[in-house]
Amino acid sequence: MLKFTVRRLIQLVPILIGLSILVFIWIRALPGGGPAEALLGERATPEAVARIRELYGLDRPLWQQYLTYVESVARFDFGQSIVSRRNITTEISERFPATIELSLAAMIFAAGIGIPLGFVAAKRYLGWIDQLSVAGSLLGVAIPVFFLGLLLKYVFAVKLHWLPTVGRSDATSTALHPTGFYVLDAIITNDRVALVDAVRHLILPAIALGTIPLAIITRITRAAVLDVVNEDYVRTARAKGLGPRVVDRRHVLRNAMLPVITIIGLQTGLLLSGAILTETVFAWGGMGQWMYQAITFRDYAVLQAGILFLAIVFVLVNLLVDLSYAVLDPRIRVR
Amino acid sequence: MSIAEAEASELQLESEQLVGRWADARQRLLRNPGAVVGIVLILLFVLVAVFAPLLAPYDPTEQDLSIIRPGVYPGPSAEHWLGVDQLGRDILSRIIYGARSSLLIGVVSVGFGAAIGLTLGALAGAFGGWADTLTMRGMDMMLAIPGLLLAIGVAAAIGRSQLSVMIAIGVVNVPIFARLLRGSMLSQRESDYVLAARALGVRRGRIVLGHIVPNSIAPVIVQATLALATAIIDAAGLAYLGLGSDDPGAPEWGRMLAETQSFLQNAPHAAIFPGLAIVISCLGFYLLGEGLREAIDPKFRR
Numbered sequence: 195m196l197k198f199t200v201r202r203l204i205q206l207v208p209i210l211i212g213l214s215i216l217v218f219i220w221i222r223a224l225p226g227g228g229p230a231e232a233l234l235g236e237r238a239t240p241e242a243v244a245r246i247r248e249l250y251g252l253d254r255p256l257w258q259q260y261l262t263y264v265e266s267v268a269r270f271d272f273g274q275s276i277v278s279r280r281n282i283t284t285e286i287s288e289r290f291p292a293t294i295e296l297s298l299a300a301m302i303f304a305a306g307i308g309i310p311l312g313f314v315a316a317k318r319y320l321g322w323i324d325q326l327s328v329a330g331s332l333l334g335v336a337i338p339v340f341f342l343g344l345l346l347k348y349v350f351a352v353k354l355h356w357l358p359t360v361g362r363s364d365a366t367s368t369a370l371h372p373t374g375f376y377v378l379d380a381i382i383t384n385d386r387v388a389l390v391d392a393v394r395h396l397i398l399p400a401i402a403l404g405t406i407p408l409a410i411i412t413r414i415t416r417a418a419v420l421d422v423v424n425e426d427y428v429r430t431a432r433a434k435g436l437g438p439r440v441v442d443r444r445h446v447l448r449n450a451m452l453p454v455i456t457i458i459g460l461q462t463g464l465l466l467s468g469a470i471l472t473e474t475v476f477a478w479g480g481m482g483q484w485m486y487q488a489i490t491f492r493d494y495a496v497l498q499a500g501i502l503f504l505a506i507v508f509v510l511v512n513l514l515v516d517l518s519y520a521v522l523d524p525r526i527r528v529r
Numbered sequence: 530m531s532i533a534e535a536e537a538s539e540l541q542l543e544s545e546q547l548v549g550r551w552a553d554a555r556q557r558l559l560r561n562p563g564a565v566v567g568i569v570l571i572l573l574f575v576l577v578a579v580f581a582p583l584l585a586p587y588d589p590t591e592q593d594l595s596i597i598r599p600g601v602y603p604g605p606s607a608e609h610w611l612g613v614d615q616l617g618r619d620i621l622s623r624i625i626y627g628a629r630s631s632l633l634i635g636v637v638s639v640g641f642g643a644a645i646g647l648t649l650g651a652l653a654g655a656f657g658g659w660a661d662t663l664t665m666r667g668m669d670m671m672l673a674i675p676g677l678l679l680a681i682g683v684a685a686a687i688g689r690s691q692l693s694v695m696i697a698i699g700v701v702n703v704p705i706f707a708r709l710l711r712g713s714m715l716s717q718r719e720s721d722y723v724l725a726a727r728a729l730g731v732r733r734g735r736i737v738l739g740h741i742v743p744n745s746i747a748p749v750i751v752q753a754t755l756a757l758a759t760a761i762i763d764a765a766g767l768a769y770l771g772l773g774s775d776d777p778g779a780p781e782w783g784r785m786l787a788e789t790q791s792f793l794q795n796a797p798h799a800a801i802f803p804g805l806a807i808v809i810s811c812l813g814f815y816l817l818g819e820g821l822r823e824a825i826d827p828k829f830r831r
Contacts (some may be wrong), residue, residue: 208666208670209669209673212666212673213674220682223686224685224686332815332816333812335758335815337811338765338766338808338811340765340766340769340783340786341786341800341804341807344786344790344793344804345801348793348797348800348801463675464675466675467677467678468675470677470678470681470770471677471766471770474769475790485681486771489685489771490771494685497685501674501678501682504678505673508674
């Protein structure tokens with residue numbers, strides 16, 4: 195296992211180098227002249243441009259510029275936002291918890307419904323639950339996140355007034371946020387009002403964001419269970435007189451879970467970036483909403499930091515998925 | 530029988546078998562109700578897009594300010610079947626013209642991505658060695674960035690225009706097609722008929738283009754169909770984020786949703802109908818894609 199981990203970590207190096215080169219070239223390909231102009235925005239004064247050129251060493255050869263760039267990224271120094279004039283690393287540390295919280299809630303929704311639904315669908319193969327789950331999961335991938343978000347918002351917030359329309363907490367809330375994860379914060383500070391408030395704000399965005407993974411998890415679970423129920427070991431387990439529940443739990447589910455866990459991991463990585471649209475619909479103060487604002491105001495400093503950061507997180511989540519898969523299935527390790 | 534004759538009869542057999550396989554697939558496809566629904570939806574979508582000027586009751590940018598007041602944007606009526614938006618424009622006409630831009634973006638971006646991706650994949654699959662390693666590591670790098678994020682980056686770098694949306698979505702598709710064709714070719718390369726062709730002395734270029742590529746193309750067709758659905762959703766997403774066409778009046782489904790977001794309470798129809806248009810067109814391509822997958826490879830029938 196250690197050998198496998200080390201091998202996967204080594205494979206990570208060229209990907210991270212490649213990513214940094216891509217983003218480095220990307221900044222230089224941006225409209226507006228040179229990278230200093232792009233990073234400073236349209237109203238940059240010549241003095242500010244000169245300062246940035248000096249700071250990033252933009253008059254030096256490209257390879258030296260690249261090394262400076264990698265060095266500053268390695269120190270988590272992404273510079274300043276053009277719009278808010280704040281340190282980008284500080285903003286990421288404030289906003290990333292919101293995105294993780296939303297993504298986790300979406301995944302809990304997706305896996306919590308998708309796995310049982312896929313299992314039942316496979317057990318009642320071609321029955322009405324099965325047909326319904328197949329049709330539903332098709333619809334689930336065809337419906338854009340932002341449209342679903344708008345629909346949910348219209349029905350449950352605007353019309354029925356059951357849930358709040360935007361934001362992470364009530365405007366009048368005075369709750370403390372030591373960690374930035376509002377649900378966790380409310381539990382830590384033992385603030386029941388804040389907990390209810392945070393959960394109520396979380397429900398609609400989590401459902402909107404979780405629908406695509408829900409559709410995919412349902413499908414994969416169903417297919418995996420259908421594959422496994424015809425295996426010899428399942429027949430053997432039944433033949434030796436085990437009850438149907440024991441067979442389902444120990445032999446069917448446990449073996450069917452491998453592909454499902456992989457897909458949950460991969461989808462979690464995608465959710466972190468897919469949250470851009472959901473956060474925009476629900477004005478959820480995370481990375482996505484921040485990047486949406488950066489697109490609107492052409493804040494390339496924020497945009498490049500956001501893209502690089504989320505891509506690195508995505509790569510790391512995929513690494514964790516691979517490692518957990520190797521723990522669950524020893525056959526992977528020797529490949 | 531001379532070698533040339535053997536080769537000729539083998540090629541003939543091959544092509545007969547190929548015709549048989551595609552005819553089979555077509556039959557299976559047409560017997561699948563989901564796929565038929567998909568084909569009907571796509572036909573509808575394409576017809577609407579092509580004949581937009583004939584079908585649309587109004588000019589998509591024409592504003593009828595006499596029928597709107599702040600906070601009052603009439604919904605479906607006899608004059609405006611799907612109602613009007615916050616600027617008094619006919620929503621049905623905008624959706625009909627929006628189909629044009631969606632179809633155009635979808636076809637061009639997937640075509641562009643597939644053309645580059647398939648070329649790279651075929652070269653990597655045919656030559657192997659360092660060309661393969663280099664290409665595929667490059668593709669891995671692109672896959673390391675989530676699709677929407679990559680598209681945002683590319684679109685932001687090129688600037689706001691319909692063309693940049695096409696390029697952005699096309700770029701996202703490149704590594705997907707390259708990987709798919711290469712993988713498919715590698716598995717074909719080991720097959721018996723390639724060995725047979727090689728033993729008969731058929732030249733490498735001819736084996737690759739005449740045997741391996743045609744036999745590897747089935748999954749590519751499935752992927753292209755599914756990619757069209759994703760392209761339509763992604764294009765709408767980019768337009769929603771403000772990275773669509775540079776013409777602010779252009780009828781784009783994603784932009785229509787974004788613009789009406791703040792009028793949700795007064796004009797829900799202005800958001801719901803363009804959203805449904807996206808869902809219906811995507812559903813068409815997904816249904817056809819799934820149907821094709823099952824038709825080409827019956828093992829997938831589930």
